[in-house]
Amino acid sequence: KNEVEQSPQNLTAQEGEFITINCSYSVGISALHWLQQHPGGGIVSLFMLSSGKKKHGRLIATINIQEKHSSLHITASHPRDSAVYICAVGQGAQKLVFGQGTRLTINP
């Protein structure tokens, strides 16, 4: 069993829909990261969180430490949100272990 599991692996939705991507982990962590990988391959860090909730624009990330679970939400989704979203957990201060990614496609 992988240390970091994401669901779903693939998600297709219509523009404007509310999107939720889930991440579960099985190890102790210092922080959880959400990353976005564009179709061209570039990787951008979206959030780093160790408790509670963070919001940036239409993106919201939450974490439940007791349940070892995090969610990434996208409100009012747009085709430009189409990307692979990757959850990573920090074991120790910086050593990241990655989930397999969720491929999101938003159709106009």
Next chain:
Amino acid sequence: DAGVIQSPRHEVTEMGQEVTLRCKPISGHNSLFWYRQTMMRGLELLIYFNNNVPIDDSGMPEDRFSAKMPNASFSTLKIQPSEPRDSAVYFCASSPGPENIQYFGAGTRLSVL
């Protein structure tokens, strides 16, 4: 700032050749990371440095791989000799410190024939 700069962007080489990938972190960042991404295994941490010192190289696959950070503005990842199974995208990332997000370079796509 130009962000994390990796070179080359693409590298095609033949099995047995030496390959050197280069990374310039964001100025002022104290931590530098090397990752490998493949279809089968996804993203994996190879090695990371704090203040130019290697902290954890447990992800380096074998002795054919080596990484150096001679100063705060430059790092290399070397594969010698290269093998077809080393074909992947190699990312470098830097961060201001342990409690900060990481900033990724554009990656180097390596193909070993």
